[in-house]
Amino acid sequence: MSGTLDTEAGTELFASHEADFKLVQADITQKLDQINELHGEPRKAAIRALERVVDEADEIIGQMRLEIQNIPTSARQRINPRLRNYSHDLDIGKRSLKKLRDNAERDALFGARAAGTGSSGDAVTDQRQQLLGGTERLERSSQRLRDSHRLANETEQIGAGILGDLRGQREVIMNTHSMLQESEGYVDKSIKTLRGMARRELMDGFRMATNRIITIAIITVLVLLILAVIVSKFR
Numbered sequence: 001m002s003g004t005l006d007t008e009a010g011t012e013l014f015a016s017h018e019a020d021f022k023l024v025q026a027d028i029t030q031k032l033d034q035i036n037e038l039h040g041e042p043r044k045a046a047i048r049a050l051e052r053v054v055d056e057a058d059e060i061i062g063q064m065r066l067e068i069q070n071i072p073t074s075a076r077q078r079i080n081p082r083l084r085n086y087s088h089d090l091d092i093g094k095r096s097l098k099k100l101r102d103n104a105e106r107d108a109l110f111g112a113r114a115a116g117t118g119s120s121g122d123a124v125t126d127q128r129q130q131l132l133g134g135t136e137r138l139e140r141s142s143q144r145l146r147d148s149h150r151l152a153n154e155t156e157q158i159g160a161g162i163l164g165d166l167r168g169q170r171e172v173i174m175n176t177h178s179m180l181q182e183s184e185g186y187v188d189k190s191i192k193t194l195r196g197m198a199r200r201e202l203m204d205g206f207r208m209a210t211n212r213i214i215t216i217a218i219i220t221v222l223v224l225l226i227l228a229v230i231v232s233k234f235r
Contacts, residue, residue, distance in 0.1 A: 011075050017064045021086055024057045028093045035100060044129070047100050054097055055137060057090050059144045066151050 031050045038046050064083055068076055 011071055011079070014064060014067045014071060014079065017060055017067060018082070018086075021057060021060045021064070024053055024060060025086075025089055025093070027053050028057060032093070032096055044104060047097070047104060048129075050097055050100070051137065052140070054090070054093055055140050057093065059140070059147075061087055061090055062144060062148060063151070066148065066155075070155070 028050065031046060031053060035043060035046045035050065061083075064086070068079060068083060071079060
């Protein structure tokens with residue numbers, strides 16, 4: 001069996017199930033070894049206890065299969081082989097349990113035939129115990145189904161929450177994009193306005209310079225005329 005999973009973000013719950021499964025698997029192995037040394041009623045009681053442990057291991061495997069869907073893909077690729085190994089180990093335990101039950105039923109059948117009518121009370125007791133054991137297994141299966149349904153509902157709610165958050169983020173991004181487009185429009189208008197103002201200032205400066213030159217030229221001509229008049233008077 002593989003070693004303990006390295007705990008990383010998103011794998012904590014799976015690692016907890018993994019540790020539980022290893023404990024239960026060790027209990028299954030121990031009970032199988034013990035059953036081989038038992039006979040009669042102690043053997044039957046040990047088989048019923050083994051059934052409960054196998055059902056518990058099967059439930060843990062189911063929880064691990066559900067939890068692995070919530071693990072990041074990079075970690076999931078490393079975990080899948082471990083989960084397959086655990087399922088394989090559990091299948092071996094189930095086959096061993098089935099073999100033990102078949103042997104117990106065969107022994108009970110042949111024992112009842114050999115004992116005749118004197119053992120009818122024991123047969124009724126065995127049937128009663130089998131019915132009780134079947135009821136217990138049915139109840140555990142129902143509980144597993146309820147737990148799986150609850151976990152599926154919780155996963156669905158988490159997924160719905162994530163989708164809602166994504167929709168909200170999408171609306172924020174779209175609003176931000178619209179604001180950026182509007183801002184770009186304002187910037188373009190501002191640049192055009194500044195360019196127009198610069199051109200007007202340039203034209204105004206050019207006109208002012210031209211007017212200044214014309215004024216200087218007129219003044220110069222007037223001064224020259226005055227000087228000419230003065231010079232002509234003194235001749």
